[in-house]
Each structure stands twice: as structure tokens, then as C-alpha cells.
Amino acid sequence: MxxxxxxxxxxxxxxxxxxxxxxxxxxxxxxxxxxxxxxxxxxxxxxxxxxxxxxxxxxxxxxxxxxxxxxxxxxxxxxxxxxxxxxxxxxxxxxxxxxxxxxxxxxxGKSGENFSYIPQFERTQPINISQFTFRDIISKTIFSVADNDNNKMMTGELLEIKDNKLKVVALDGHRVSIRNVDLKSETSDVKVVVPKKTLNEIIKIIDGGVDDVVNIYVNDNNIIFEFDRTTVVSRIIEGDYFKIEQMLSADYDTKIKINKKEFFNCIDRASILVHEGDKKPIIVNTGDNTMSLSISSHFGSLNEDIDIVKEGKDIMIGFNPKFVMDALRAIDDEEINLYMLNAKSPCFIKDDEGSYVYIVLPVNFNNPGAN
Missing domain, CATH: 3.10.150.10 (DNA Polymerase III, subunit A, domain 2)
Structure with missing residues (x-):
């Protein structure tokens, strides 16, 4: 050669x-x-x-x-x-x-005769999506995939196509990230779980824009991603994904509209006082027009108020600050809506159009106001 x-x-x-x-x-x-x-x-x-x-x-x-x-x-x-x-x-x-x-x-060098070539299968009915959109929705959900393999289904992301809409779901038992996008071309329904590693590597490689396309093909065992002059073939994770529909309850007693940047910056400041391995929650306490955020650790404490627009009941609830910050980083909106039922139920961050839903489970804490 x-x-x-x-x-x-x-x-x-x-x-x-x-x-x-x-x-x-x-x-x-x-x-x-x-x-x-x-x-x-x-x-x-x-x-x-x-x-x-x-x-x-x-x-x-x-x-x-x-x-x-x-x-x-x-x-x-x-x-x-x-x-x-x-x-x-x-x-x-x-x-x-x-x-x-x-x-x-x-x-x-070595002979290539014994090299394991990537699997080949008939490629029909491609799923077409822009490289920019694919990279965007994966990067804005993949942080919620579990890092350990105690539950195999949590180590990948669900890619589901139904009625020409692509839904991407990631969860790790403490939070859920969901992105929805309309597909421009007619596509058959698909439901497949793709390993985190595969998707991580693809979004590192893809550098195309809105007009550049990823073609995706699925069979019983593998998924193929074709873009530019590169082909990525991955095994899929076999099994039934979690029934996330039952998590997406519309019930809430408190709705809060808040400036995303102010909310993020406040939690970011609070995180200075917490080591990464600590399980100190940030405590959110709402009033009529103000949300108070507080955190306390052996380093010290922080209390800060943020202006909000609130509908419904007051609520005091605790969260892992990292999980909330991860979700906020993935949202481009200037203002966001938080939906909460009570201190034991998940918090939903979602837009009116349904393009994203981020769910963060609360963390137990000692209520300083409790008798």
C-alpha cells in the first residue's frame, strides 16, 4: 500500500x-x-x-x-x-x-485481515436531522445520563420518533432531561436507547451547521449515524425504557416565573460554600414577589433574594444545586417557569411550547421554621 x-x-x-x-x-x-x-x-x-x-x-x-x-x-x-x-x-x-x-x-504494522469491521446492514428510511440541531439537543440532555451501570437503561438516552417528532430523554434517578424537536422530513416511528458514550463521541465530532445533515438508520441491534464522510455504528441498549409519561403530571400548586440568569448566578454563588461531594441542598422559600435562596455548610452560609412572579401557594423546597444548574445551563430562554406541587414532589422547568422539560427531584432538609 x-x-x-x-x-x-x-x-x-x-x-x-x-x-x-x-x-x-x-x-x-x-x-x-x-x-x-x-x-x-x-x-x-x-x-x-x-x-x-x-x-x-x-x-x-x-x-x-x-x-x-x-x-x-x-x-x-x-x-x-x-x-x-x-x-x-x-x-x-x-x-x-x-x-x-x-x-x-x-x-x-499488522495485517488488517482479522480487524473487526463495523457492522453493515441495509440502510432504508433514514432519519434526517440537521447536525446543529442534533448536537444541540444531545448536549442539552446528556448530562442527566447515569454514570454508573447499576441500571443499564439509565446509561443511555432514549431517542423516540412519533408523529414526526423526535423526543430525546435522559435520566439518572434524580433528574430527567427531555427535549422535543419537529423533524422536517417524513419519518417512521422509532424507539431506541443509545449509549451515552456513543452520543458523547458523536457530538465531539460533528461540527456542521443547520444545513448539514445527520442520517440515522436503526435495526434491531445497531444504530448508524452518517454525516459528512464519517460513519458511526453503535450497539443499542436492549430493553424497555422507563415509562416517563407518568412522571409528566400537569398538577402543580405553585408556578414561578424567574429570570434564568439571576437564578443561575445565585445558585452558582451558593455553590462556593459546598464541596462537590457534599449533599448540602439549596433551600428555596417563596413569598408573594420574592424567592429566598439559602445554603449552609461548615464553610459558612448564604442568603439571597430574587424577584419573581408567583402563582399559587408559597413553598419551601430543597434541591441539589448542581442538578438545577445543569438544567439552567441547557436553557436559552431569558425567563423560565418553575412548576411545583409540594416539598416532596419534583420541580418541573418547562416552556409553553413543549420544546424542553427538566425535572429535578427535591432533597430532604431540616426546616428551620418547623416546631
Whole structure:
């Protein structure tokens, strides 16, 4: 094999597929990036058997072939090459030379014959969504996915299409994040749970705008994301997702309209007094036109009042400050509405159009006013 390409194109391709290199594996071949120049285009591939990524880069093929190169050393070499044209050439024993200007690396490659290519299946009825929108709705929900795998379904996000609307749901037992978006093209109904890792890597790779499209294909075991010249294939999480409809009760006794930035800044200031591992809640106490926020820890305490517009009953309720801040970061509106039933029930942050719903469960606290 002999190929020639620009260092910038090679580096971009290597950075994309490196996200699918396994951190640990018993299959040595998967510790490699595959360069496949056997079919008239230069394709880079990595696969950890849960997620596989392939991308096509620009370049010239002088001799067709395939080689697998170490996924740690090869990217490091590419990053340190001069910003110029790169030639990669292998011999019959997969010894590989990487040449750029006056520099030449000789490294040991492997046969790509035993490499696990990403799964292929018939691609019909694609789900089309703009790259900008997809990245936006995933980044504004994925923080609610559980980090541990005590419950497998909580380690992924639900992507559900019904009546040509895409709903994305993430939850971890303490909060729920939901985003809804209308799809522009007719799409069949789909319900699938995609691992957090897959979605995290995709939103790192995607850099397109509103007019650039992601095509999504689903079968019984896998989901494919195609965008630009990159394909990401992931296993889906099998099982029944949580029945979130029963969480979305419309009942509330208190509705508060508040400036999002002021609310966020107040909680941010309060968080100075709390270590990340502490379970100190921020306590919200509403009056007619004012919300009082307070927090107390061994470092000290904070009390601050914010102007609000309130409908319904007064309420005193406690929250994990991080969970509220995560939700507020994901909202672009200047003013937001909070809906609460009582101190033991979840708080809903949602807009009138139904484009987002953030649910935060309350935290128990000692009411200083209680007898």
C-alpha cells in the first residue's frame, strides 16, 4: 500500500476514529487504527465492538492495500509531523514508513485481515436531522445520563420518533432531561436507547451547521449515524425504557416565573460554600414577589433574594444545586417557569411550547421554621 495525503486531513481522520479505540481489549488487532486503501478511497477505521467509527479522507492512492497501525503511537506520530504532505507506504510484511518532508518514521504494522469491521446492514428510511440541531439537543440532555451501570437503561438516552417528532430523554434517578424537536422530513416511528458514550463521541465530532445533515438508520441491534464522510455504528441498549409519561403530571400548586440568569448566578454563588461531594441542598422559600435562596455548610452560609412572579401557594423546597444548574445551563430562554406541587414532589422547568422539560427531584432538609 502507498498513499499520499495532507497532514491536516490525516490528523482530522485519526482524531475522529481514535474515539472508538478500546481502552482495554483482549483482541490486539483492535488496539490499532485500520488504514484501508483497497477500494479506491482512503478509509480509516477503529472499533471497540460497542462503537465503531470509520471516516474517509482526501488523498492519492498509488498502491492499493490495507494495514493496521498501533492506535497509540500512530496518532502521536501524525500529530508531530510537519504541516505538509505525508506519504504512508507498507511492504509485504506490513513494515510501514511514514514520510513527511525530510522526516521518515519506520514502524511495525499488522495485517488488517482479522480487524473487526463495523457492522453493515441495509440502510432504508433514514432519519434526517440537521447536525446543529442534533448536537444541540444531545448536549442539552446528556448530562442527566447515569454514570454508573447499576441500571443499564439509565446509561443511555432514549431517542423516540412519533408523529414526526423526535423526543430525546435522559435520566439518572434524580433528574430527567427531555427535549422535543419537529423533524422536517417524513419519518417512521422509532424507539431506541443509545449509549451515552456513543452520543458523547458523536457530538465531539460533528461540527456542521443547520444545513448539514445527520442520517440515522436503526435495526434491531445497531444504530448508524452518517454525516459528512464519517460513519458511526453503535450497539443499542436492549430493553424497555422507563415509562416517563407518568412522571409528566400537569398538577402543580405553585408556578414561578424567574429570570434564568439571576437564578443561575445565585445558585452558582451558593455553590462556593459546598464541596462537590457534599449533599448540602439549596433551600428555596417563596413569598408573594420574592424567592429566598439559602445554603449552609461548615464553610459558612448564604442568603439571597430574587424577584419573581408567583402563582399559587408559597413553598419551601430543597434541591441539589448542581442538578438545577445543569438544567439552567441547557436553557436559552431569558425567563423560565418553575412548576411545583409540594416539598416532596419534583420541580418541573418547562416552556409553553413543549420544546424542553427538566425535572429535578427535591432533597430532604431540616426546616428551620418547623416546631
Amino acid at each position: 502507498k498513499i499520499t495525503c495532507q497532514k491536516s486531513d490525516l490528523l482530522k481522520g485519526v482524531n475522529i476514529v481514535s474515539k472508538a479505540v478500546p481502552t482495554r481489549t483482549t483482541m490486539a488487532i483492535l488496539e490499532c487504527i485500520l488504514i484501508d486503501a483497497s477500494s479506491g478511497e482512503i478509509k480509516l477505521t477503529a472499533n471497540d465492538l460497542e462503537i465503531g467509527i470509520e471516516t474517509i479522507i482526501n488523498g492519492t492512492i498509488s498502491e492499493r492495500g490495507i494495514v493496521a497501525l498501533d492506535a497509540k503511537k500512530f496518532p502521536e506520530i501524525v500529530r508531530k509531523l510537519p504541516d505538509n504532505e505525508v506519504t504512508i507506504e507498507t511492504d509485504s510484511n506490513y513494515k510501514t514508513s511514514i514520510t513527511c518532508e525530510k522526516l521518515k518514521f519506520d514502524i511495525v
